[in-house]
Structure formats: structure tokens, C-alpha cells
Amino acid sequence: MKLKENGMSDKDKKQDTNISRRSFIKGVGTGTVAATVAPAILVSDEKTAEAQTDQAISKAEIQLNINDTLYEIEVEARTTLLTVLRDGTDTGGNNVDLTGAKLICDRGECGGCTVLVDGKAVYACMMLAMDAQGKQITTVEGIANGDNLHPIQEAFIKHDAMMCGFCTPGFIVSSVALLNENRKPTLTEIKEGLSGNTCRCGTYPFIFDAVETASEKM
Structure with missing residues (x-):
């Protein structure tokens, strides 16, 4: 039997190659199964967690x-x-x-x-x-008295204190709260009282004018 320089015969080398190939294929197969099963387990765990969360929500x-x-x-x-x-x-x-x-x-x-x-x-x-x-x-739906608008609502219309109108309900309600506490606010007090509301259209001057006008009627 002819030996190679590393001391292995052709037969031994062939067997070693086959074993390595077999081990590789087995490893790939195991990895494939794991990759397939793992997501299923994760999905199952997530569904279980969601079900437990739903039950826990009182x-x-x-x-x-x-x-x-x-x-x-x-x-x-x-x-x-x-x-x-x-x-x-x-x-x-x-x-x-x-x-x-x-x-x-x-x-x-x-x-x-x-x-x-x-x-x-x-x-x-x-x-x-x-x-x-x-x-x-x-x-804001409850601010008016039936068909009679609240003074702040009338003032918003008079001064055209709105642009897109999306922020208007919040400003009207905040203005009512301000005037309930301070019937005659200064401009500085109006600005401070409405500082928690944002108008992206920038109609602040008209809003402040509307509050001043409404304060004169309350």
C-alpha cells in the first residue's frame, strides 16, 4: 500500500474525506431543522405572551x-x-x-x-x-349654551383666529379655562395661559386679540 508524505494511504484519506463530508451534511441538516423550528417556537411564545397580556388587562x-x-x-x-x-x-x-x-x-x-x-x-x-x-x-362641544356661542367662540370668529382650524378647539377650551380664572388678563397673562397650546399656522396674534375681546364681554 502506497503511503503519502503525511503517512496516510489513499484509502485512509478517502475515508477521512467521506467522514468530513458526512459530518458537514449532518451539520447542515441539523442547522436547517433548528432554523425552521426556532421561529415557530418564537411565534408560539409571542402568542402565549399576548394571550397572557390580554388576560392581565383589567x-x-x-x-x-x-x-x-x-x-x-x-x-x-x-x-x-x-x-x-x-x-x-x-x-x-x-x-x-x-x-x-x-x-x-x-x-x-x-x-x-x-x-x-x-x-x-x-x-x-x-x-x-x-x-x-x-x-x-x-x-369644546359643550362650551356653547345651546345655540348661543360662548364669548370666546364669537371672538375667534370675529378676529379670524384660525387657519387650518385643527388646533382651534384646544385653544378655545384653554381660553375658557384662562378667563374662568382671570376675567381681565393682560397680554402677558394671555400668552402664559395659552403657552400649553401650539398653533403650527402661527395665528397667535389673532388668538390673543380674540381672548382680549372675549374678556371684555365676561
Whole structure:
């Protein structure tokens, strides 16, 4: 039998090559199975986690006094007041459908969702619906007295204090809250009182004029 320089015969080298090839194929097969099974396991784990999370989310039936109307609504503990106002449904199947409060930033920065809670301006996106129980909630839809507009609403129209109008409901509600606390605010006080609201169209001068005009009628 002829030996090679490394001391292995042709037969031994062939056997060694076959073993290496066989080991490689087995390794690839094992890896393929693992790659196929692992995602399935992960998906299964994710579904299990989601199911456990859904079970852990508690729900409760609450009563909310919104614009002098009492709503009985089932909500999750994490549901915000803004979600209830815009998308909520009472236990009788009736939509709350008060969309004046706008969902814009959803993080308490723009003021587009401002409502009154016991007369104070509050970001509805930052308040849990459960925390609003037992309080008087007033949205922009409840500012007017029937067909009679609130002085601030009339002043906004008079001074054309809006451009796209998307931020207008929040500004009106915040202005009402300001005038409820200070009937004769100075320009500086108006600016400070409305500093939590943002107008991307830049109609601030007209908004400030509207508040000054409304203050003269209150």
C-alpha cells in the first residue's frame, strides 16, 4: 500500500474525506431543522405572551359626566379620556363621538386635546378615563349654551383666529379655562395661559386679540 508524505494511504484519506463530508451534511441538516423550528417556537411564545397580556388587562365599567350627560362605559385601565371621547361606546352601544378634542401629539405637548375637568384645562391624552370619574368634563362641544356661542367662540370668529382650524378647539377650551380664572388678563397673562397650546399656522396674534375681546364681554 502506497503511503503519502503525511503517512496516510489513499484509502485512509478517502475515508477521512467521506467522514468530513458526512459530518458537514449532518451539520447542515441539523442547522436547517433548528432554523425552521426556532421561529415557530418564537411565534408560539409571542402568542402565549399576548394571550397572557390580554388576560392581565383589567376592565371596569365607569360613569363619566361629559357635557352634563352621564355615560356608562367599559374601559381598560390604560384607556385615556381622549380615547373615550373620540372612540368610546357606552354600554348601550351608543358612540360618545365627541371628536372636537384632537389626537395630534398623544403625549401632552400640543394642547390639541384640551378639555375642562372641573373647570381646569387638562390634556385628555394624558388623563386616564378612570381618573375622570366623579368629575365634570366639558369638551369644546359643550362650551356653547345651546345655540348661543360662548364669548370666546364669537371672538375667534370675529378676529379670524384660525387657519387650518385643527388646533382651534384646544385653544378655545384653554381660553375658557384662562378667563374662568382671570376675567381681565393682560397680554402677558394671555400668552402664559395659552403657552400649553401650539398653533403650527402661527395665528397667535389673532388668538390673543380674540381672548382680549372675549374678556371684555365676561
